[in-house]
Amino acid sequence: MSDNRIDTLFAENRRAGCGMLMPFITAGFPDLETTTRLIPAMERGGATICEIGLPFSDPIADGPVIAASMHDALERGLRLPDVLGMVRAVRPKTCMGLVAMVSWSIVERRGPQAFISECATAGFDGFIFPDLPLEESGEARALVQTAGLTCSLLIAPTTPAARAAQIAEACTGFVYLLARTGITGVRSDTPEIESRVAALRAATNHPIACGFGMGSADAVRAVTQHADAAIVGSAIVKRLAEVRDAPIDESINTIESFVRELAGGLSQRAPTV
Numbered sequence: 001m002s003d004n005r006i007d008t009l010f011a012e013n014r015r016a017g018c019g020m021l022m023p024f025i026t027a028g029f030p031d032l033e034t035t036t037r038l039i040p041a042m043e044r045g046g047a048t049i050c051e052i053g054l055p056f057s058d059p060i061a062d063g064p065v066i067a068a069s070m071h072d073a074l075e076r077g078l079r080l081p082d083v084l085g086m087v088r089a090v091r092p093k094t095c096m097g098l099v100a101m102v103s104w105s106i107v108e109r110r111g112p113q114a115f116i117s118e119c120a121t122a123g124f125d126g127f128i129f130p131d132l133p134l135e136e137s138g139e140a141r142a143l144v145q146t147a148g149l150t151c152s153l154l155i156a157p158t159t160p161a162a163r164a165a166q167i168a169e170a171c172t173g174f175v176y177l178l179a180r181t182g183i184t185g186v187r188s189d190t191p192e193i194e195s196r197v198a199a200l201r202a203a204t205n206h207p208i209a210c211g212f213g214m215g216s217a218d219a220v221r222a223v224t225q226h227a228d229a230a231i232v233g234s235a236i237v238k239r240l241a242e243v244r245d246a247p248i249d250e251s252i253n254t255i256e257s258f259v260r261e262l263a264g265g266l267s268q269r270a271p272t273v
Contacts, residue, residue: 002150002175004125004126005097005125006125007050009097010207011046013048013228014120019224019227019229019268020228020230020266021230021259022048022049022209022231023047023236024066024069024236025052025085025236025237026052026055027052027053027073027086028078028083029072029237030069030241032078032086034251037252039094039098040090040094041156041255042259043095043262044256046097046260047095047260048096048229048266049099049209050094050097050098051100051101051128051231051233052087052099052124052207053102053233054101054103054106054227056236057070058073065234065237068241069240080115086124086147087102087122088123091122091123098124099128101128103129106130107113116147119149120148120149120261124172125153126144126150126173127144127152132241137151149227150172150173152171152172152173152174153167154177155167155178155179156178157179157181157199164200164203169204171204171206172206173207174229175204175206175207175209176212177200177209178211179211179212179213188235189273191214193210194225197226207229210223210229210230210231211230211232214231214232216235217261217263219265220266230265232262235262239254
C-alpha cells in the first residue's frame with residue numbers, strides 16, 4: 001500500500017464499504033484562526049479528507065459564494081506563506097487528508113518544484129489542479145509523484161468517454177468527477193452520476209470523488225451510493241459567511257454540526273478486498 005495518506009484513507013474506506021465526505025473550505029476565510037480550528041472540527045463531524053482552496057483572484061469555475069470568500073481572504077492580505085504556516089500548525093491535530101485546490105497559475109508564479117516541495121513540507125497530502133489540461137500536466141504529475149503526493153485532475157459531464165478515461169488514468173489519489181456543468185453552488189436537485197461513475201470504473205481502479213452542487217445529506221447519500229466520496233464546498237462556505245461575525249466557538253460548532261449532518265448521509269456499499 002502507498003504511504004500517502006490519501007491512498008491509505010481511500011483503501012481503508014473501500015475495504016470497509018464506507019463512502020467518504022470531503023468538505024471544501026477556503027484557506028483564511030473568514031480568517032486563518034478559524035481555518036486552523038475548523039479542520040479538526042470537521043474531522044470530528046465525520047469528514048475524511050479536506051480540500052483547502054488557495055485563494056485566487058480569478059477562481060476557476062467557482063460560483064459567487066466561493067469566489068467571494070477568496071476575494072475576501074486576498075483583500076485581507078492572505079499569502080501563500082500564511083497558508084503553509086496554517087497547514088503546518090494543523091497537521092499534527094488531524095488525521096484527515098489535506099488536499100490543496102490550487103490554480104496552476106499560482107504554482108507557475110512560485111515555480112512548480114518550489115511550490116510542490118513547500119506544500120509537501122507543510123503537510124499537504126495532494127493537489128487538485130482545476131485549470132490544468134491533461135496535455136500540459138506532465139511536469140506537474142512528475143513533480144507531485146516525486147514529492148510522494150497525489151495529483152487529481154477534473155472530469156466534466158461533457159468530457160467524452162475516451163478522454164475521461166485518459167484523465168482518470170493520469171490521476172493519482174482519486175479522480176475528481178464534476179456532477180454538473182457550470183459553476184459551483186448548492187442545487188436543490190440530486191445529480192445523476194451512476195452511468196458516468198460506472199464508465200470510469202471500467203476505465204480505472206482509482207477512487208472517484210464527486211463534487212459540484214452537493215449541500216444536503218440526501219445529496220451525499222445519492223453520490224456515495226456510486227462514487228467513493230462526496231465533495232461539499234459552497235454549502236459549507238456559505239454557512240461560514242453567515243456566522244463569520246459570531247464568536248469563533250459558535251462558528252466552529254455550527255460548521256461541525258453541519259458536517260455531521262452531511263456525514264449522516266454517507267452510504268454503505270459492499271466491502272472490497
